[in-house]
Every structure is written in structure tokens, then in C-alpha cells.
Amino acid sequence: MSVKRNTDKYDQILAAAVKVFADRGFAQSTIAQIAQEAGVADGTIYLYFKNKDDILVQFYERMTEHVSECFYKAVAEGTTSIDKLYNLVRAHLEVFQSQASGAIVYQSETHLQWRLVQEPTRQMSRMYRELISKLVAMGQQEGTIRSDLYVGLVKRLINGAVEEVINTWIHTGMDHDLPSMAEPLVDLFIKGIGTQAGATAVDHLAPQDNQKIMVQ
Template identity: 35%
Template structure:
């Protein structure tokens, strides 16, 4: 029962991911998603209240999985620098290996109302918090500057990585995203001043 219900639910989300990634949110008709998911149009409304919910849920689901991966990877790493490196590596490789998801997170998710943007901000929160915790831990360990403005720097870190991914995507993915990890982390840790 539950599994069957979950089954269609997942099929619809997979369909939405494909269609959103290819056409963008506003140009993705519900009927197209239904076809991609192999269900009837109306069926979608048994699992999702509105079209926008598809985006939100897709995002929560996928981001949840990602955050889980981040947490799993970092949990057993005591060295915060190494942990930060791992976070960036996962951030880049996961999206590089899942272009559809990258499209949705970098392009489609932004195509939404202020209201939805707030929703999205909320869902990103755990990831931002994870970064923040790393920063705090680093400060406590004396590895990071003691006067670090963690609230600001967590944004700077996330924004920097985010832009790298978006730029890579828009450029047509002509280079390796994973190849940017070292450069990114080096910048984070040491800045640009000699």
C-alpha cells in the first residue's frame, strides 16, 4: 500500500525532474510531466496540491538526499579543513554527475516567486547550517580565525560554490566541475592576498 503510493509519488517526481530540467518550470506543462511519469494528469493532483508543489517537493527530496550525503561524509572527519574540502567535492561532483538535478537547482528553482524563494531558502538551511557548524568547529579548534563572522562567511562560501556551478552549467559544461575543488578550497582557506 504505502509502497505503491510512494511508487507513483516517486515516478511523478522523476518525471518532473526530467521535464523541468529540459524545459524549465514555466514552460513545463503538467500534462507533459504526467506523460513523462506515466500517469494521468489528474493523478498528479492526488499527490501534489499545485504545480508549484512539484518543484518544492522535488527540491526538498533531492536536497534532503544531498544534505544527508554531506552529513554522512563529514560526520567522521575531525579535520575541519578536510571536511570543508569534502563538502565542496561533494557539492561539485554530485551536480556534475546529475545534470538534470543541477539544472533544477541552479536554474529552475530560481524561477519562482518571492514566496517560493523563501521556501527554498528554508530548505537550503540545513546545508548552510552544516557549513556553519564546520566553521564554528574550526574556530573552536583554532584552525580558523577566532573573529570569523560565521553568519557572513557561510553565505560567502555557499554563494561562491553556487556561482561556480551555475557558470559551469551555463557555459555548456565544457570543463570539469570537480576539477575546481582545489582552487575553490584554496581560495576559501587562504584568500587571494599573497
């Protein structure tokens, strides 16, 4: 009656499903396609997953867990905050490159299946924010990172840029090396794109309402 998890066949089906989802999108994928890709009968899938939605949810939970581990480990391995940031970005790119299908599904379905994957996604986001938050605090103590920063926005800056790099990679056929983008990205994160003169110029932009910036 209740589904069996963490068996070989479970993994086999999940892997097949991710591949199919990556190809056609979750909503356009059918149980029959997944079954064929996994080399099992349609009905067999229901021995391991409650229903079609459950497959996606399981994937997100696994993915989140795996990614979390990787990110934590990557950050732990760095000594300075900048090392840690570099390791984090590199780990992000590496884990998505090594699991292209998973990456595609994750990037594509998060918005669309929000109701289903809200929980793992939020957890991922929280984890990311926490890592960035610690990084920034550490860097501020080291004197390598500015002290006038809204952490929430920094997180969005870094996460958004990295994800955009991954998206571009996906849409251009996944034919270039993703982790090698880590260093130039971190370079941009740290130094920005401006010169000293540019920095001064920015300070003369009209001030704005900073109240709502710290959301999430």
C-alpha cells in the same frame, strides 16, 4: 482522494517533471509534457500530486532532504575542519553533478518560485550555515581558521562561490568534471587570493559599518 506518495509511479513522475523543468523552466513546463516524459496520462499526475505547484514543492523537499544527508555525511567523514570543508564542497559539487537536472531546477527556480519553495530553501540554508558554523568553530580551535570572521558572511562566500561554479558548469554545457573543482576552491577559501603584502594592504581599506553584516 488524497495523493499517494513514495510509490514507483510517484518517483517516475517526479523524475520526469525535474527533467522537463530543467529543460524549459517550471512556469513554461506543462502537465502534458511531464506526463509524456513520464509515460503516463495527464490525469494520472493528479493521483500523485495535488497540482503543478505541488510537484515543484515535492522536488524541493526531496532534494533538500537528500542534499542534507549527503552534506552531513560528508562533513562527518572529515577529521580536521579543513578536511570537513573540503568534503562539504566536494559533496556539494558531486550531488549537483550527479543530478544535473535537479541542480538546474534548484538553481533556477529558487528565486523565482520563492513563495513555493521558501520553506525547504530556508531549511537548506540553515543547514548549510550550521555546518559552516561548526566547521569554523572547529577550525578556530585547531588554529587553522581565523578567529575574526562573521560566520554569515563566510557561509555566503562559500555557498556563493560553489553555486557560481555550478552555474558556470551548467551554462557551459556540463562538460567538465565538477567535483575536481573542490580542492582549488577550498584553497582559495582558506588562503584567499592575496599575499602577505596584500593582507596588509586590505587592512588599510576604509572601515565600514559592521552592524548589519550578521544577517542570516
